[in-house]
Structure formats: C-alpha cells, structure tokens
Amino acid sequence: MEEHLINNVLLGLLMMTGFAIVRMRSLLAVTMLTSIYSLLSASLFVVLDAVDVALTEAAIGAGISTILMLATVALTTDEEKAPRHKPLLPLFVVVATGAALIYGTLDMPHYGDPMAPIHLHVAPTYLHVTPEEIGVPNVVTSVLASFRGYDTLGEVTVIFTAGAGVLALLGYRTRRRNSQNPEIRKMVVLRVITKLFFPLILLFALYVQFHGDYGPGGGFQAGVIFATGFILYALAYGLGNVQRIIPYRTLRIMMVAGVLIYIGVGIESMLLGGKFLEYRILADDPVTGQHLGIMLIELGVGITVAAVILIIYYGFVSRQHQEPPEDT
Amino acid sequence: MHDVMHGVLGLYNYWIVIILMMTGFYTVIARPNLVKKIIGLFIFQTSVFILFISMAKIEGGTAPIISEGARIYSNPLVKALASTPIRYPTS
Amino acid sequence: MGAAVHILSWICLLGGACFLLVGAIGVLRLPDFYTRLHAVSVSDTMGAGLVLAGLMLQGGLSMVTVKLVLIFYFMIFTGPTATHALAEAALQAKLKPVVDDREP
Numbered sequence A: 001m002e003e004h005l006i007n008n009v010l011l012g013l014l015m016m017t018g019f020a021i022v023r024m025r026s027l028l029a030v031t032m033l034t035s036i037y038s039l040l041s042a043s044l045f046v047v048l049d050a051v052d053v054a055l056t057e058a059a060i061g062a063g064i065s066t067i068l069m070l071a072t073v074a075l076t077t078d079e080e081k082a083p084r085h086k087p088l089l090p091l092f093v094v095v096a097t098g099a100a101l102i103y104g105t106l107d108m109p110h111y112g113d114p115m116a117p118i119h120l121h122v123a124p125t126y127l128h129v130t131p132e133e134i135g136v137p138n139v140v141t142s143v144l145a146s147f148r149g150y151d152t153l154g155e156v157t158v159i160f161t162a163g164a165g166v167l168a169l170l171g172y173r174t175r176r177r178n179s180q181n182p183e184i185r186k187m188v189v190l191r192v193i194t195k196l197f198f199p200l201i202l203l204f205a206l207y208v209q210f211h212g213d214y215g216p217g218g219g220f221q222a223g224v225i226f227a228t229g230f231i232l233y234a235l236a237y238g239l240g241n242v243q244r245i246i247p248y249r250t251l252r253i254m255m256v257a258g259v260l261i262y263i264g265v266g267i268e269s270m271l272l273g274g275k276f277l278e279y280r281i282l283a284d285d286p287v288t289g290q291h292l293g294i295m296l297i298e299l300g301v302g303i304t305v306a307a308v309i310l311i312i313y314y315g316f317v318s319r320q321h322q323e324p325p326e327d328t
Numbered sequence B: 001m002h003d004v005m006h007g008v009l010g011l012y013n014y015w016i017v018i019i020l021m022m023t024g025f026y027t028v029i030a031r032p033n034l035v036k037k038i039i040g041l042f043i044f045q046t047s048v049f050i051l052f053i054s055m056a057k058i059e060g061g062t063a064p065i066i067s068e069g070a071r072i073y074s075n076p077l078v079k080a081l082a083s084t085p086i087r088y089p090t091s
Numbered sequence C: 001m002g003a004a005v006h007i008l009s010w011i012c013l014l015g016g017a018c019f020l021l022v023g024a025i026g027v028l029r030l031p032d033f034y035t036r037l038h039a040v041s042v043s044d045t046m047g048a049g050l051v052l053a054g055l056m057l058q059g060g061l062s063m064v065t066v067k068l069v070l071i072f073y074f075m076i077f078t079g080p081t082a083t084h085a086l087a088e089a090a091l092q093a094k095l096k097p098v099v100d101d102r103e104p
Helices: A002-023 A027-047 A051-075 A088-105 A122-133 A139-147 A149-170 A188-210 A219-237 A239-245 A248-271 A286-322 B002-030 B034-056 B076-083 B085-090 C002-029 C033-059 C063-092
Strands: none
Touching (some): A027 A051, A051 A286, A122 A139, A122 A286, A139 B076, A149 A286, A188 A286, A239 A286, A248 A286, B034 B076, C033 C063
C-alpha cells in the first residue's frame, strides 16, 4: 500500500515538473528542472524495483546531462524566445494522440498484476537459469553482460561512435595556460571539500564497477561516476590541473581500449574453441569463466564510458574559455 | 464503484506516462529552441522507460537480485531492455 | 525495547519531515536569494539528518545502517559546501540582498 502511495505521489510530481519545464522560458531554470525530473524518475525506478536503471538515470540524467546541458547553455543563449503565435495545431495533435493512447491502455493488464503476459514467457527462464549457469546474483547484469552480450557490445560501440562524433564536431583546443575562472580560486571551502571527496568518488566508482555482479551497478554506471569525479575536480581546480592527471591523449587511447577489451574477450573465447563471447570457455569451470568474462567486459564498458564522457566535457570546456563571452 | 477505483489505480501509471509522453512531444513540435527540443525528447524518453518498468513490476516483488528470503522478483528482462537505451542520451 | 526504538524512530522521521516542510515553505515565502538559501540549509541538515537518523534506528545494527552513516557523512559535508558556494557565487555576481531600510 505504501509503495502505491509513493509511486503515485512521485508520478504526480513528475507530471508537474514536466509541465513546468514546458512553460518556463529561462533555459538555465529549465536545465535545473530537468535534473530534478531525472532524480524524481530515478526514485520512481527504485520504487518499481529497477535499481540498475535507477542508478544509471541518477548518474546520467541528474549528473552528466545537467553538466553538459549547462555547458551548452553557457555556449549559446540563456533565454528562449517567445513563440510568435499560439501553438494551436501542435496542441490539437498532442491532445488527439494522447486520447488515442489512453483509449489504447484500457485493455492493458493492471499495474503489478503477476499474471500479465509479460511475466509469463521469457523472463522466468532468465530468473531460473541465472543462478545455475552464470552464478551471478544480479539477474540484470547477467542478462546484459552474458545472455545479451552482443547487444551490450553494440551499445559500447554506439557510445564510442558518439565520442568520436563529438570529437570530430567540437574538436579540442589545447590551451597554453590554466585559464580558470579567478572567482572560483577564492572559494577555499569548495576546493578543500573537493579534494576530500575526489578520492572517495573514485573509490565508489570502483565499488560500483566490481560489485555490479552482486548488487545494482556495473561498468556503465561506474564509468559515469568516475568521470563525474574528474569533472568535479575540473570545476574546482580548472581544466589544466585535471589534464595533468588524465591528459587528453590518454583519454583517446582509453576510449578505444575499452571497446578493444570487449572485442578481445569475444575473440579469446573464439580462439579457445567457443563461440564469440562464450564466456564459459574462459576458465576450467563454466561458472568461473562466466564471472571472468562478465568482469572483463564490464571493465571495458567502464573504461570507454568514462573516457567518452570526459572527452565530451573537455571538448565543451576548452571551447568555452577560448572565446571571450559575447555581450548580450 | 470499487471496480472503477481498482481500474483507475491499475492504469494510473500508464496514464501519467502518456501525459508525460505528450508533454515531451509537444515540446518537440511546438518550441523552436533546440535546447528545449532536446529536453522534450528527454522527457519523452524517460516516460517510455517508466512505461516499460511499470509493466515489469509485480505486486510484492523485489529487485531481480537473487537473494535468500526473496520469493518473487520483478521482471529482469525489461530492466535490461530499459537500461540499454538509457545510455544513449549521453551523446 | 523494540517498541521504544520504533517510537523513537518515528519521532525522528516525523521531526525530519517537519523540518523539510519548514524549509520548503521558507524557499517559497522568503524575499530574496540569501534568505532562501538559509531556508534550504535548514531542510538540508536538520531535515535530512533526522530522517536518516530515523531510518538508522529502523535498520538496527546491520549493513544498512553503515551505508546510512556514510550517506549522512556525505550530506553533512556536501550540503553546506554547496550552499556556501552558491552564496559566494551570488555575492561575486553582485546580487544585492533585500534590506529592510524603513525607519524603525
């Protein structure tokens, strides 16, 4: 009952945030509202038992997206222009589509119904087979990394391509001196606390990375948290100092290395006489092999994701400081 | 009366999802600003995840991490499906 | 023993909820940025702190409590830091506080 209540309240809040996002003009405020929206949906995912998705949504939506969106808003304008005429046609289209979709839901199985068709077919098999064949408690990880390993490979390639695309579009400009905003230099409290928390964030990222088999987490979330730690450091100490820790060149190598580790695991299993990405060949014991394979590919995913996010961030920020801000 | 209440509560998630979806859709088609359009897509996308995950929930179930003492697990496959595309908006 | 802990934890949770509510009302009602920030910090430290304390009492001596202590540790450091950074940034952007300059 309490779960229903929390679920319904969170959905109501989501709806209100959505309306506020549409109505507001200031893009800065809209960005912050988007972050709130993301955090609300992450909480909703926890209530709905999707902890892995919640962790991803919290890290990506509320964290990285907001930072990148703020960087975009800083590069362009902060204010949205008022529309010239009343948007009657879009409103009509939206209301009509919505009404049709709501009519379509009337036949759907009710929320929480254990006999809904979705629960009767493939899913029970995964729940049943995972403990014996994979030996990993987190079924979502086993589905993502082992049963559907090809999909995850595709996903890593997409992320890699996204990174390469941003690299090609935004480019990267090396800067001679550390042109940090001098006002942030004065914020001693922020800088000290950042120094205190930077190692803890990295430690947490490693925990999420290697504990992904047993609890919510995995390579993707860990990569994002890892990148977040560096971005926080860059915000407090300037981009130049972060580049002394992870230079741009290293990031480019990391971006490729992650994908190569993933594909390498696949090829290794082929060389040992199995199929592509058949982990149980990797060790004498099939379950150990699965563990090893999942750990290695999650590592590959984590490395690529962290590198791509940092590359996108470097690209945005190096562009931002170069050009003097135009007067508005 | 009880039946109507039950039906409304059972479909409430899907209706909110549709409202959110339409909010995002409206932002995409009615607002000229590109940042706003992207945020509209973001709202739309999140609403699709909520739709998926609402369908995956089983009354009284727990997160699909095998542990002692838990009997019913919510659908893991849908979660895996939902956590694959969630990663694309990074780009 | 069990009942006493239960009641204590509920007192903590409800107290935390009250502080959160006060903070929210403050954000809506107070006149300018700095005073609103002050309201936020109330819900940040006392509200969240009491809710976490209540949850720790519910969790008992277990792994959950350890994690909650870590979250608490994280919150008492990051909340005030964020508030301080925001105030400092506003000050440097030359945002003037609203001052009551009527004659007493």
